[in-house]
Amino acid sequence: MGDESIGIGILGTAAIARKNIRAIKLARNGLEVVAVGSRSKEKAASYIKEVEGADGALAYGSYEEVLDEPSVQAVYIPLPTSMHLEWVQKAAAKGKHVLLEKPIAMSNEETELMVKACSEAGVQLMDGTMWMHNPRALHMRSVLDDARAVGRLRTVTSSFAFSGSEEFLKGDIRTAKDLDGLGCLGDMGWYCIRAILWAYGWDFPHTVQASPGCSFTASDVPLHISATLLFDGDRTAFFECGFDRAPVQYLEVAGTSGVLRVEDFVIPRSEKTAQFQVRDGAFLADRATRVSQAAEERTVYLDRPQETLMWETFGKCIRAIKAGTSPEEWWPKLAAITNRVVLAVEESARNECRPVKLV
């Protein structure tokens, strides 16, 4: 590890960590995976051998040892949600910055405790919502902020689903009540909710209400959830998520004068390019025999994966803290408000779709 590198420790050997370890390796501001902890040292060692970008990392037989490793300045926590509070608190207590996988918490109290722990320890907390770091998001933002393009926003619609195998639905972490009790809502709906908040410029919904027809797995975690979010100014949003059907991952923002649509907003079809579509407000032409709405496809080119850009942003925050500034409060705040909406939708879905008011 070079003098200027930031050492990252990985807690656990989750599948999603593989993508992130590779992403860290590709980062251009000196991040390096220096330790991997698992419940057995052997498992950690064989994981390091196998995973692209993990070479050279130290293998530890516990998460504690990773936190105690002096070269570790930040940790990546892809552990089940039920373990987040414990390990974020422990990491913060040891002065380690935290990149935490979503959903971040099973309750708003847990969120508060984690945010507080990191804030008091002066460490950065950030969640793993990678699509936000794709330059496409910035391009889409500029379209939404252009008064002539989409106009005044009216509705945001988002859907994210995939078809979980029988095995997945029975045994995966994401369907185990005591590990990740938010099921598809925490795993996929999280992204839709974040996208809705993003589209509406981080305004907060005053009411959320699950739609009828929500379903739960045999283990009682959300299997298919849809909900409406209401915002001031007659703005609405609807999202749908599920482990119960073929992949869909779209975001559509409809305004008074145009529509922005992206078909692969969470995980793009390619690491090198990302598309989105902007449609104008034209409707009927030639005596209503056809629709003349123009759809312009825009392409954004990437020279490194969106996950790498996320890690670079996280790295920048850490470097700024090392240079004397406070942790960036924006990232924990985004994580907290997203999780809060996730929990409110769950509350509605579990209570006969009653509206849940948010302040």
Added chain:
Amino acid sequence: MGDESIGIGILGTAAIARKNIRAIKLARNGLEVVAVGSRSKEKAASYIKEVEGADGALAYGSYEEVLDEPSVQAVYIPLPTSMHLEWVQKAAAKGKHVLLEKPIAMSNEETELMVKACSEAGVQLMDGTMWMHNPRALHMRSVLDDARAVGRLRTVTSSFAFSGSEEFLKGDIRTAKDLDGLGCLGDMGWYCIRAILWAYGWDFPHTVQASPGCSFTASDVPLHISATLLFDGDRTAFFECGFDRAPVQYLEVAGTSGVLRVEDFVIPRSEKTAQFQVRDGAFLADRATRVSQAAEERTVYLDRPQETLMWETFGKCIRAIKAGTSPEEWWPKLAAITNRVVLAVEESARNECRPVKLV
């Protein structure tokens, strides 16, 4: 008019009739517009002069005179919904077949009376849902019926909206409570609901529930409506319609193994071609760094407009009746069940989004 032609009378000079008069002209089974009735004979005459396909038609200063015209065998009724019952009953009493614009009725009682009147008179009743007659619908049906393509259906989503001008929202028939009190729900949501019923093989929802955030115009007709429909077998549907934003008109059917999507299901971008997309069930590839789902664009070619194909179907029914068969019961039934769901959604939207059970 040739001996074999079927004479069509037009009740009123609505804008939508222009498209249909042209469509009738293009029909290949001998349909002909022979009369146009308006509240003044002059208006009817100038309309005939101006509209493509209306040349040669007789101008009448009342709807009654059109029904009394011996060369008229069928009528097209694009009048406001509040006038449907009266004019369908009068047309049926005169033995005229009826092609009726949607929404067909302001109540289920009105629907029953219209269906009964036509049935008893032995005349065909059919609504103007033109997209169903686009050959694309048949192609899409064959995809949904292919067990390997989309698989078991789970969710149908549909949206149809356009941005109504201030003038439109204040003064158009479709926003006048006493003329077309169902607003965007009758005008646009009708198509979404029909598409949902179509996708689910004409199964009927057991429950419908409007989503919060529905809004109404100053004249108290639906301005923006969204709702969930629940079907047996854990199948759900969601639609959204409105006069309040840029044009959107999509239908998406998600199953366990694939997704069918069409972006312009009501009024295609071209009269000559119609596209839809079929996506497979593939999801993550290359260690979750990209999505590998394949999307196949399918194109259907048309040699005449979808409205013409609708009129040809209507004409075939009339010819069959003239040859001695009974009216086709399927078309009035489709119109009735679609209208019933429209009314149930309105009931829910006007009653704090309470679920409305349907038998």
